[in-house]
Amino acid sequence: MRVLIVEDEPSLAASIAEGLRGEGMAVDVAADGATGSEMAAVHGYDVIVLDRDLPRLHGDEICRRIAADPDADARVLMLTAAGEVDDRVAGLSLGADDYLAKPFAYRELVARVYALGRRSRPAPPPTLERRGVRLDPLRRTAERDGRALDLTAKELGVLEELLRADGAPVTATQLTEKVWDEHLDPFSGVLKVVVHRLRRKLGRPPLIETVPGHGYRI
Numbered sequence: 166m167r168v169l170i171v172e173d174e175p176s177l178a179a180s181i182a183e184g185l186r187g188e189g190m191a192v193d194v195a196a197d198g199a200t201g202s203e204m205a206a207v208h209g210y211d212v213i214v215l216d217r218d219l220p221r222l223h224g225d226e227i228c229r230r231i232a233a234d235p236d237a238d239a240r241v242l243m244l245t246a247a248g249e250v251d252d253r254v255a256g257l258s259l260g261a262d263d264y265l266a267k268p269f270a271y272r273e274l275v276a277r278v279y280a281l282g283r284r285s286r287p288a289p290p291p292t293l294e295r296r297g298v299r300l301d302p303l304r305r306t307a308e309r310d311g312r313a314l315d316l317t318a319k320e321l322g323v324l325e326e327l328l329r330a331d332g333a334p335v336t337a338t339q340l341t342e343k344v345w346d347e348h349l350d351p352f353s354g355v356l357k358v359v360v361h362r363l364r365r366k367l368g369r370p371p372l373i374e375t376v377p378g379h380g381y382r383i
Contacts, residue, residue, distance in 0.1 A: 166282045167191040167209065167343050171201030171227065172216045172244065181214065184271055185278065189305055189318035191346045198222030205231060209342060210239040211282045214274075215261070217245035225259050232260025240281035244269070279303060293328035295383050296372055300328055309367055319344055320363045323356075327373065327383045336380035 168190050172178035175196065182192045193208070195201035198219035205213055205227065213231065217224040224243065231237045243261040257264055262284070263277050279302075293300045300307040305321055307314040316324065322344035326335055337356055341349055349355065360381060364373050372383050 166211045166278075167193075167346075168278060168282075169193050169195065169201065169204055169208070169210045169213045169239075171195045171198065171205075171213065171219060171224065173197060173219055174216075181271075181274065184275065187318070188275060189321050190278075191322070191342075191344055193347045198224060198227055202227045202230060204347075205237070205239065206234075208347070211343075212242060212278050213239045214242050214244060214278065217243055228259040228261050240284055242274075242277055242281055293325065295328055295331065298324070298328065298367070298372065298383070300325055309372075312368075314366055316363070316366060317359075319359050320366065323359055323363055327381060330382060332382060334376040334379035334382045339380070 166189075168185055170178050170181050170185075170192060172181065172194070173196055178194050178196065182194050185192045193204060193210075195204050199221040201213075201215070201219070202222055215224050215227060219227075224245075228241055228243065231239060231241055240262040241260065242263045242265060243259075244265055244267060246267045262281055265274060265277060291301070291303075293302065297310045298307065299309075300321070302325055305318075307316055307321060307324060323340055326340055326343050341356055345355075360373060364371060367373070374382055376382055
C-alpha cells in the first residue's frame with residue numbers, strides 16, 4: 166500500500182511516516198499543500214493522510230481536487246485539530262473519506278489507513294492465497310504449505326502485490342510504486358534483490374516467474 170502524508174508539523178509527519186513504514190507501507194511526505202497536491206496528481210496513492218490547515222494550499226482545496234478527479238483512486242483521511250461535529254461534517258462534505266481529530270491514538274490511525282486502503286481498490290479476502298502460499302495483510306504474516314515465512318516488510322509487500330494480481334503479471338514499475346516510496350532509485354536494482362530473496366525464502370518448487378517484458382507473477 167502506498168500512502169502520502171501531507172502535514173506541515175515535521176515531527177508529527179516524521180512520526181506517522183516512520184510508524185506506517187514499520188507496518189510495511191510505502192510512505193511519501195509533503196510539508197505543504199502545494200507540494201502535496203502535485204504529488205497526489207502524479208503518483209497512484211492508495212491513501213492520503215491530509216492535514217487540513219496547510220501552508221501554500223489549504224487541505225480543503227486539495228480534498229476538493231481529489232474528489233473532483235475521476236481518475237483519482239486515493240482515499241483521503243483528513244487530520245485536523247478541529248474535532249467538533251461541524252468540523253467533521255465540513256471535512257466529509259468536501260470529499261474526505263474519513264476524519265480523525267488531533268490528538269489521536271496511533272493504533273486508530275493505522276486501523277483507519279488500512280480500512281481506507283482496502284476501499285481504494287477491490288477488497289481482497291481476509292487472507293490472500295495462491296499455490297499453497299497464504300498471506301494475511303493485516304497481521305503481516307505469510308506461510309507456504311503451513312510453513313511460516315520469515316519475510317522483511319519489503320518482501321511481504323512484493324508478495325502481497327503478486328498475490329493480489331491472482332496470476333496476472335505485475336510490472337516492476339507497479340511493484341516499486343506500491344512497495345517503495347519516491348526516494349527509491351529506479352536503477353538501483355533493489356527490486357531484483359528483494360525478488361531473489363523472496364524466491365529463496367519461498368523454497369521449492371519455484372513460484373515466482375519472470376515474464377519477459379511484463380514483470381513477475383505467481
